[in-house]
Amino acid sequence: MTTSNESLQQRYMHLTELRHVLRETAQFFDQAEIRQDVATTIGGGGRLTDPDDAVPLLEQDEEYANFELGQLSIGVVTGVIARSRMQTFERVLWRSLRGNLYMNASEIDEAIGTGVDEEDAVDKNVFAVFAHGREIVNKIRKISESMGATLYDIDPSEDARRDALLDVTGRIEDLNNILSNTNQSIRAELVTISENLNAWTTMVRKEKAIYHTMNLASYDAGRKCLIAEGWCPSYDIPSVRSALKEATDASRTSLSAIVTEFRTNLKPPTFQRTNKFTEGFQSIIDAYGIARYREVNPGIFTLISFPFLFAVMFGDIGHGALMLLAALYLVLNEKKLASNNGEIFKMFFGGRYMMLMMGIFSIFTGFMYNDIFSLSLSTFKSGFDWPTDYNSTDTVVGVPNGNTYSIGLDPAWHGAENFLLFTNPYKMKQAIILGVIHMSFAICLNVVNHLHFNKKMFIWLEFVPQILFMESIFGYLVFCIMYKWSVDWYARGADGELLRGQPPNLLNMLIYMFLSPGTIIPGEQLYSGQGVVQVFLVLIAVICVPWMWFAKPYYLKKQHSMHQYSSVADDEAIPDEDDVLNVHAPTGTGAVDDPEEEEFDFGEEMIHQTIHTIEFCLNCISNTASYLRLWALSLAHAQLSSVLWDMTLKIWFNFRGIGGTIGLFIGFAVWFTLTCCILIGMEGLSAFLHTLRLHWVEFDGKFYAADGHGFQPFSFKSVTLEVDE
Incomplete structure (x- = not known):
């Protein structure tokens, strides 16, 4: 129908152009007849000398000067050309024919196109070129066609032109009726098609996906069947068998599909089974890297640690409640909102449960800080x-x-002059404690990986020196912080004298622990026997460095040497050459060696371990300092909230009357808007990014290899949601 419609449109365009040609050239022919009558009257067979427009063609040509005009063969070429090419067309004709022509043109008052697309319509001109001689006329035709003109043959006689114009006008009216009916038919057909278009598109995509997947299978000519190899979660094998059985029964065939499991040394893909609650947390872990097959998945622990560390920086009852309400709206209306395809909205919608958890934990830490919109609760x-x-x-x-005070910070501290002097050290030490616990737990997860991958010796070669180094320095710092908090340094005796004096500075203690081991600055002692304990811990930290550095490469070198010796002994014990070939080249069995396994090189292993040791020792310091962002962001959030309250809303509480009421209304609107935009939007995004950094670098970097490749199952859902580019 579309092809027929385009053909009708083309015919309509040509008829329209022909009608304009017939109308405009009528004037050209009338003028030509007048010129010829005048020329015949004044020529008389002699040379023409009249300089006006009635002079016939080639009047200066000596060869034709004595010819009568009636003896000349005058031809005409008529047609339509785009107006933008008209000047070029005239110049080419004039130069090609050396002026031996007479040309007339007029503009068409309407744009003419194919009719399929109105934007394709262009302005055109009707032209008529008069010349003598068949060869010149043919040359004019070729030039016209090369310039994109459409030529129409017109009968010079007036009666023929009048009849042709009437005929063309009638045919145009008929075509208009036909085109109108055709367009209505196409529209009706498209309406019918639109009802089934989505179903057809889905069906075609599914068929293409099925055949593309089947093309990956290999054909066994002997057994006349397809053999497909792939990965499948072990948990879903019964489902696969059941689906194949249902397909066999539905196809009513006597041949059933056979599923066979076999072992291989190839690295399997990693598949983390998630639901709508855990999907958001797992996605931020996968953005760091896909877990190695059977490696500990950090996404499990991220469910709690991520919203908690976020809340440490974002702790506020009011702000957490607003975030919780926004997340609840997305969760309760997830079916209705799932169809929204906005890119920014989809990011928030995908993390709706993450926002829900962050809001809940922010309310909890808000109670701990006793902070609600920069105010306190008594x-x-x-x-x-x-x-x-x-x-x-x-x-x-x-x-x-x-x-x-039963829960959280005493409200008496809010508004006090020494509020920052009290909360700053508290939040800073709290950040260090949380950071050391978080990193220590990450180091402990290495034990699970070593046990699963059957590398139990690595527990003694890597985990033990790492955890001892970490705890002998920063674990000891956490102990000192907790001990310092547990002691009342301002307790007085019966005579009113201080029993202990000023509390020691823990930062100086940690510095002098390495600069002068065993030496305690007067007045800076935390507990009795502190010097001996610190010397012992420094010795442990120093011993752990070469332990991490040399133990693992030496062990791997020794294991490699033993493996080579064992392989040579086994080869000498097998006299049959064929048996030796079978042992070393088990082709076709599926139990092939891992192609990614590299040959052991002690030098490369030492370089790698040196880098790893230096990186771990330095990261223990830098990563611990990195957790101070928990303190900095929490302080910034609380102070910004306090400033916003004082500058927008609190100032109107001292005003009375109608002015105070209006000011309070405007102040509340400004305060609430800025709270949502800055404190929840911008500050929330900042805290989110800092929390993400703590998990990617400080936590995952301690145990997570993230060098696996993801499992990509065949899924109709991914096929149907595919967007064509």
């Missing part, structure tokens, strides 16, 4: 008593009453 009895007769401009001292 839910329980405070541990400080305040004087009753003071105003907001007075500086007073809170007196401890011996009570301990």
Whole structure:
């Protein structure tokens, strides 16, 4: 139908052009007849001398000067050409024929095109070229066609032109009716097609995917069957067998599909089974790298550690509640919102459960910080008593009453002058404690990998020196922090004298632990026997460095030497040459050697282990310092929230009357807008990226090889959701 419609449109275009040619050339022929009558009257067989437009062609040509005009063979070429090419067309004709022509043209008042697309319509001109001689006329035709002109043969007689114009006009009217009916038929057909187009597209994509997958199978001519090899999760093998049995029964064939499992030394792909809750967390781990087959999957622990570390930086009851509400909206309306294809929205929608967990943990840490929109909650009895007769401009001292606030930070600290002096060291030490625990747990996960991959010796060669090095320095620092918190350094005796004095500076203690082992600066002692303990821990850390450096390469070299000796002994014990070939070349059995296995090189192993040892020792310092971002982001979030409250909303509380009411309304709108955009949007994104960095570098880098390749199963879902480029 489309082809027929295009053919009709082409005919309609040609008829339209022909109608314009008939109309415009009527004037050309009338003028030509007038010129010829005038020339015949004034010529009389002699040389023409009239300089006006009525002079016939080639009047200056000496060869034809004495010819009568009636003896000349005058021909005409008529047609239509694009208006943009008209000047070029005239210039080419004039230069090619040396001026031996007479040309007339007029513009068509409507754009003419194919009719299929209105944008293809172009402005055109009707032209008529008069010349004498058959060869010249043929040359004009060739030039016209080469310039893209459409030529039409017109009968010079007036009656023939009038009849042709009437005939063309009638044919155009008939074509208009036919085109209208054709367009209606095409539209009706397209409406019918549109109802089934999605189903047809899905069916075609599925068929193509099926045949593409079947083309990967090999044909066994002897057994006349297809043999396909692939990977499948062991858990799903019963499902595969059941699906093949159902397909066999549905096809009513006597030949059944056979599923056979066989072992191979090739590295299997990694498949992490997820659901809509764990999918978002697993995706951020896969963005770092796909796990090696059967390697410990960090995504399991990320379910808790990621939202918790995020909440340490983002802790606020109010902000966490707003994030929780936004996530709940996405979760409760996930079926309705799943069809939204916006790129930014899809990222948030895919992490809706991650946002839900981050909101819940932010509310929890907000209770720990006792912070809600930069304010505090006095839910329980405070541990400080305040004087009753003071105003907001007075500086007073809170007196401890011996009570301990039940949950989180005492609200008495909010608004105090020494609030930052109290919370800064607390949050900084908290960040170090969380960081050391997080990294220590990552190092411990190496044990699981070593046990599974049957490398138990690596526990003694890698894990033990790494964990000893880590805990002898930074584990000891965590112990000192906890011990310092547990001691009341300002306790006084019966006579009012301080029992312990000022608490020691832990940073100086850690520095002098290596600069002067065993020496304790006066007034900086944390506990008795501290010098001996620190010397012992420094010795352990120093011993662990060569332990990590040389033990593993030496062990691998020894194992390689024993393996070579064992292989030579086995070869000498087998006298049959054929048996030797079978042992070393088990082709066709499926149990081939791993093609990615490289030959052992002690030098390369030493270089690799040297880099690994230096990197681990330096990273223990830099990574621990990296966790201080938990303190920095938490402090920045709290201070920015406080400034926003004071500058937008709090200032209007002192105003009264209608002005104060309007100001409070505007201030609340500004405060809420900036809270959502800056504190939740920008600060939330910043905390998210910092948390992602802690997991990728500080946590995953300790145990996660991430050198596997993902499992890509055949799936109709991925085929049908494929977007054509």
